[in-house]
Amino acid sequence: MEKVGFGVIGAGIWGTVHARVYAEDPRVRLVAICDIDRKKAKEVADKFGAESYYTDFQELVDNPDITAVSVATPDFAHFQPAMAAINKGKHLLIEKPIATRVEEAAKILEEAKKTKIKLMVDFHNRWNPCFLKIKSSIEKGEVGEVSLIYLRLSNPSVVPLSWFSWSGKSSVAWFLGSHTVDLARWLLKDEAKKVYCVSRSKLLRGKGVNTPDFFESIIEFEKGAVVVMENAWILPETEPNIVDFKCQVIGSKGSMCADLSHHRALEKYTEEKAEYPDLFALNEIYGKLTGFAFHSIEHFIDCVIEDKEPISTGKDGLEVTKIICAMEESILSGNPVRIR
CATH class of the missing domain: 3.40.50.720 (NAD(P)-binding Rossmann-like Domain)
Incomplete structure (x- = not known):
């Protein structure tokens, strides 16, 4: 071929x-x-x-x-x-x-x-085995009707302060919140109807980067579920991981919790630092790429070559952008904002 x-x-x-x-x-x-x-x-x-x-x-x-x-x-x-x-x-x-x-x-x-x-947006956590397990359990009815989801995805301040020259032109809502917003829509198979969000801008601005420190969001969905979402760019630089990633799903029959960053399946301690190495996203086994962040890109290749429709579409991308823009509007107005 x-x-x-x-x-x-x-x-x-x-x-x-x-x-x-x-x-x-x-x-x-x-x-x-x-x-x-x-x-x-x-x-x-x-x-x-x-x-x-x-x-x-x-x-x-x-x-x-x-x-x-x-x-x-x-x-x-x-x-x-x-x-x-x-x-x-x-x-x-x-x-x-x-x-x-x-x-x-x-x-x-x-x-x-x-x-x-073919238009695909790289929401690669749709290939994350933890979230695939959660989604499967929800769809099988094992946790009952989901009423509440808590999602936290944050970085130490080294990311906006040192990793990128363009942090002041973006925010943690776009950089990390886009992942958690998409996960909420995907897990619930539902659309957001209203969002209320608060933020503060002090620590990063004080260090010369004009972007909010964090976003705390409450998102209401059409079928009644509520998602509480936390995205921060100000965790201490002594954090053992570059991400802090947690999820809890609460339903009428049970709950599920995921700790994707501090899971302790593997711990590493050296003279310089302590860390919990990544086991899920970007790994290599005997020369072969493995991990959900690779697999989403491989899926795009499949879509192009095999004429498939992407799992994460342009429409998904548009809906996520609508929600984050509503979060920003809510911060400015101090009020809940309906998703248009």
Whole structure:
């Protein structure tokens, strides 16, 4: 079978993950990497054997050898490269969030439908074995009717302060909250109707990054369930993990709890630090990639090559953007906001 050409726009931490998956899949030809930083684009292209690299995403999508594109640019910078890819008829995998404005998310979805491309948003926790177990138990009725879900996904302050130069142009709601909002919709098979959110902006602003410290959200869903969601970017840098990820689902017949960060299945102690190594997201077993963060990208390859519909769609991306925009509106008004 002839290999299918893929390209990656954005050569940062997660764009590198996309490039690695494409490079190691025997069905795929990694054609090109693009990043505004020429050095970074070349380094990733060289590392994974891409045929070329660019600093202008238009050049990448103009390449006739490329059939499908990943957009892994910063949260606020998805719209333009996504539209460029769609306009050239490229199948498209966009890192979450699909966009940080409802109008942009809706436009991406509208144009993707017109051109009949595959459009997927990389909500990779839909491949997380813990959440798949929870979803299966809910659907089997084992916990009864779900009335309350608590979700917490947070980072130490080193992430906004040191990892990215663009933290002030985004927020923890977009960076992490997009995951938890999508999980709530997916687990409940329901749409949000109202959200109330509070936030504070002190610690990070005091250190020169103009973004909120945290978002505390209460989301009401159409069928009656309530989701309490916590996303913070101010955990102490002495945290043993780069994420703090917890979930509790409470139903009329039972409950389920997940600790994806402090699970203690494996503990590591050195002279420098203590940590609980990742066992779920990004791992390698005898040279083979394994983990839910790899598997979601592999699913996109399947969708392109086997003409399948993505598990996480552009419509899912749009609904998540609507909810987070409502969270931001609630913070500004101090009132609950209905999801439009």
